[in-house]
Every structure is written in structure tokens, then in C-alpha cells.
Amino acid sequence: MSERDESLVEEIALLRREVAMLNGHRFIRVQNSFWRMIGFQFMRGLALGLGSFVGATLLVSVAVYLLSHIDFVPILGDWAAEIASQMKN
Numbered sequence: 001m002s003e004r005d006e007s008l009v010e011e012i013a014l015l016r017r018e019v020a021m022l023n024g025h026r027f028i029r030v031q032n033s034f035w036r037m038i039g040f041q042f043m044r045g046l047a048l049g050l051g052s053f054v055g056a057t058l059l060v061s062v063a064v065y066l067l068s069h070i071d072f073v074p075i076l077g078d079w080a081a082e083i084a085s086q087m088k089n
Contacts, residue, residue, distance in 0.1 A: 022028060031037055064087065067080030 029036075064080060064083050068077070068084040070077045070080060
């Protein structure tokens with residue numbers, strides 16, 4: 001064998017090791033099973049939905065609280081105070 005052939009054989013062996021290592025990776029193992037993948041994506045969707053809901057709730061609450069304390073702009077201040085009073089009831 002020539003030196004070029006030996007380097008090709010060595011590169012192929014390295015590629016085989018890398019592919020074997022990637023196939024053993026957790027992400028690939030999850031993706032190999034249809035039901036595991038469905039369960040993983042379902043849990044991911046639940047976490048995303050819950051996080052979005054909690055984040056939006058906190059953001060809107062802080063915005064309404066801050067807007068309710070604005071007195072120098074009468075329209076916004078009254079509007080925010082009305083929203084705040086509606087939320088208390």
C-alpha cells in the first residue's frame with residue numbers, strides 16, 4: 001500500500017470511531033425511537049408553554065403596575081388604574 005492509501009484507511013477508521021461515538025450520544029438515542037421522540041417533544045412543548053405563560057403574566061403584571069402609577073399622562077394613568085382595579089376585583 002502506498003502512503004496515500006494508508007492515510008485514507010486511517011481517516012476512515014477515525015470517521016468510524018466518530019460515527020460510533022455520535023450514535024451513542026443521548027440525543028441520537030432519543031431520536032431513534034418514535035415514541036421517545038414524541039414524549040420528549042411533548043414535554044418540551046409543555047415546558048415552553050408554561051414558561052411563556054408565566055413570563056407573559058409577570059411582564060404584563062409589572063407593566064400594568066408601572067402604568068397605574070403614571071399620573072402625568074391622564075389618559076394612560078386612568079386607563080392603567082382602571083385595569084388595575086379590574087384585576088383586583
